Amino acid sequence: MWTSGRMSNAKSWLGLGMSLYFWGLMDLTTTVLSGTPTPPCKLEALLSDKPQSHSRTKRSWVWNQFFVLEEYTGTDPLYVGKLHSDMDRGDGSIKYILSGEGAGIVFTIDDTTGDIHAIQRLDREERAQYTLRAQALDRRTGRPMEPESEFIIKIQDINDNEPKFLDGPYVATVPEMSPVGTSVIQVTATDADDPTYGNSARVVYSILQGQPYFSVDSKTGVIRTALMNMDREAKEYYEVIIQAKDMGGQLGGLAGTTTVNITLSDVNDNPPRFPQKHYQMSVLESAPVSSTVGRVFAKDLDEGINAEMKYTIVDGDGADAFDINTDPNFQVGIITVKKPLSFESKKSYTLKVEGANPHLEMRFLNLGPFQDTTTVHISVEDVDEPPIFEPGFYFVEVPEDVAIGTTIQIISAKDPDVTNNSIRYSIDRSSDPGRFFYVDITTGALMTARPLDREEFSWHNITVLAMEMNNPSQVGSVSVTIKVLDVNDNAPEFPRFYEAFVCENAKAGQLIQTVSAVDLDDPHSGQHFYYSLAPEAANNPNFTIRDNQDSVRKQYAAKCCNFLKDDFGHQFMEPIL
Structure with missing residues (x-):
């Protein structure tokens, strides 16, 4: 028979132990439950219980298990338990053999006493249990004294792992002006300790940095807004540090932290505003249609679609002379010329320009109106313009027998500028290569210079030039079409010689x-x-x-x-x- 012995050493190390007897080296759970012990031998195993609080909870025992705490750091081998046969008389005739997982490497057995020790540091997170087999042999003959039996050594957890945020650091976004309690993101920490044993893996979340703007649910790790009216334009980025502590957050628990970078996304809560209430611009009167006069800008503290702008001319005496378009890239209003300008006709214009957000959020309308206006004064600048003919085209009819030097038309041009410079007239000789006409240099009187012959040239198209006397580079022109009228100045002619024959008896x-x-x-x-x-x-x-x-x-x-x-x-x- 196997008998019990040497329990005091184990009890003193564990603090709490229990002598357990089970019959045979078979599946002892089955043996005990059946209530049919099988003599003639028994095995004594010292089982270490879990650490206990002041009030102990009753539980069921699994009789073929050893328990040993992980992370033993002593210099001597760690005592696990004892195997002892009641056939052992203490004379060394019985030899104890240990085989299975970790036998001889992690666990050793004193083949004389049956004491089992761990010779390596045990880590439950690496391996939670080992399955081994035990046998008692006759040392002299090597004959098994009893059948081989299997048992388990379970590694009992201690709180040696801090919670870890495997997905951190986190990045999250929440709209600005969100109501208090708006969910931002959920963070999760994991603890490698045994969740079924004590509080080693029970995690509690808390916020170390980020208050009073954000809070965290201690159980779920959900981060929420905690302050009303957080304004992106005042502060856009927040670095929040979350702590996860095991042991239910109690003193002595291990802790891990993670960083959550939270960005406030923009909403349209800012109306546009013109930094200038008055703009002064100028444009040359010669500026072509669609040319740019200037730009206006309504500043909007929002961004993206919330800062998009639409500019319109809502009033002023220049609405028919100028137009405004919105540059979608820079959100500025570009004022352009809508029709030809004349300094002599109108020297200045006034525009009332509106800049407005096209995309509005109903909940922020009380912050509006979401548009602003500014006044734009535009001065038209004079430029030296070439003379202008009035009318812009001449048609003259003259008989072909008109005398040389006869005035057939008065050509008139004037300087459109305020200076009203004197005009000098001439004929573009490329339009009158035959030099049939002449124009008086000062009066613009168009006269004949050669006899006209309708039968030779019935039409003349000439170009008369008008040049400013003080600025010869400023030249205007006008087309003059002259129709030569017919007079009866040609006798009839027979186109050929006629010859006829007649019979004498005609x-x-x-x-x-x-x-x-x-x-x-x-x-x-x-x-x-x-x-x-x-x-x-x-x-x-x-x-x-x-x-x-x-x-x-x-x-x-x-x-x-x-x-x-x-x-x-x-x-x-x-x-x-």
Whole structure:
């Protein structure tokens, strides 16, 4: 039989121990529960209990387990328990053998006494239990005295691990002006100690830095806003330090920390404001349409879409002369020229410009209005402009027989500037290569310089120049179209020589030729010719001419032949009239 012995050393180290007897080296749990012990041997095992508080809770025991605390730091091997057979008479005839997980490396057994020791530091977080087998042999013969049996050595936890934030540091965002209690982020700390044993792994959260702006739920680790009306424009970034402490936060517990970087995101809680209530700008009167006059800017403390701006001209006498557009990149209002300007017509304008947020949040409307206005004064600056003709185009009709030097038109130009410089006139000779016309240098009187011939040039298109006397670089121009009117200065002409043939037996009144004439003139009523025989043939009794009154074709009649020739010399016959 195996008997108990040497319990006092274990009890003094553990502080609390218990002698447990179980029958045989089989599954002792089954043996005890069945209530059928199997002699003839028993094993004594010293079991270390968990550390106890003043009030002890009753629990069930698993009889085939040893318990040993982790992290022993002494110089001597750590006593775990004792195996002893009641067949052992103390004479060394029994040899105890230990095998299984960690046998000979982590755990050793005194083969004479049966004492089990740990020879390495035990860490529950690395390994929580070991399964071993024990056997008693006859030292002299090596014969097993009893069947081999299995048991477990469990490593009992101590609080040797602080809580750790595995996901830290954290980054979070919460809208500014959020109500108190708004959830920001949840942080989680883990403790490698045994959560089923005592409070070693029970974590409590607290905030070390970040008050009074934020708070943390001690149980869940949820961080919430704790201050009303946190303003991003006043402070945008917060560094919050959260602590997790085990042992339920009690004194002596281990702690770990993490950093939570919290950014307040923007909301549209700031209306735009013009830093200047009056802008002074100037623009040249020669500035082209769509050219930039200047820029205005309404400052908005918000950012992104909340700082977007829309500029409009809401009043002023310059609304029809200027326009304003919004630059989407820089959120400035660009004032541009809408129509041509004239210093002589209007020297200054006033605009009332509004800058407004197009994206509004209803809950902040009480902070508005979310627009602002400013006044823009624009001065139009004079520039030296070329002379201007009035009218801007001339059309002149003149008869072709007009006398040389006759004034056919007065050309008029003036300096649009306030200085009203004197004007000098000339003709662009490339437009009048024949030099038919002349213009008086001071009066602008356009005169003929050569005889006009409608039949040669019926139209003239000339360009008259006007130059400022004090600034020859300022030159204006105007087109003058001259129509030369026809006069009857050309006699009719026969376009060719006519030749006719007549038979000697031609009958009287027979048509022998038709003639026609042309005239280079172009009277308004059209051409009308009168035909008759020339004086030298007027007394010829053999031929007569008949005027058809059609201004084109006339007929010669004879008294004999009906053979005729056409205009191309071809002979043909025609009935005798």
